[in-house]
Amino acid sequence: MGRAAEGLHTRGREGGRRARSRYGSRTRVAALTSLPVLRRWIIDNHLKEIDKATSSGYSSYMDVFYFMSALIFDVLIRILIVDAMNVIMSILLVFFYIWYMVGSAFLAVIGMVEILLSLPTA
Numbered sequence: 001m002g003r004a005a006e007g008l009h010t011r012g013r014e015g016g017r018r019a020r021s022r023y024g025s026r027t028r029v030a031a032l033t034s035l036p037v038l039r040r041w042i043i044d045n046h047l048k049e050i051d052k053a054t055s056s057g058y059s060s061y062m063d064v065f066y067f068m069s070a071l072i073f074d075v076l077i078r079i080l081i082v083d084a085m086n087v088i089m090s091i092l093l094v095f096f097y098i099w100y101m102v103g104s105a106f107l108a109v110i111g112m113v114e115i116l117l118s119l120p121t122a
Helices: 003-008 026-032 035-045 047-054 074-100 103-122
Strands: none
Touching: 035 047, 074 103
16 A cells, blocks of 8 residues: 555554644543533634624625524524613613603603503504
8 A cells, every 4th residue: 555545544643643633632622522611612712703704794705604502592692682782772862862852851751651662562
């Protein structure tokens, strides 16, 4: 057999020596298999790059989507927090606009109550 064919049968050996993992030891890789540890490791080391790759202006040739069961809860919570902040800011903006235009905080509160109570019927 030639040298190239021998390389196919070494299974993890390079040049007669065992190939080293980039993580250093098996215990480190084994520790990453724990779901909370894996989630924290992905969030700390890779989530910013993943978010950058999934943005709309990253590439005109392809769209990147990801679904990781380890991250789904954290990503959904992050989306909900951003959406909740948008809701709170818009409610405050409307409240202060009504207060400024009407000149009465009581009427602004009543107006906001009417607006918020009309949302379930919309």
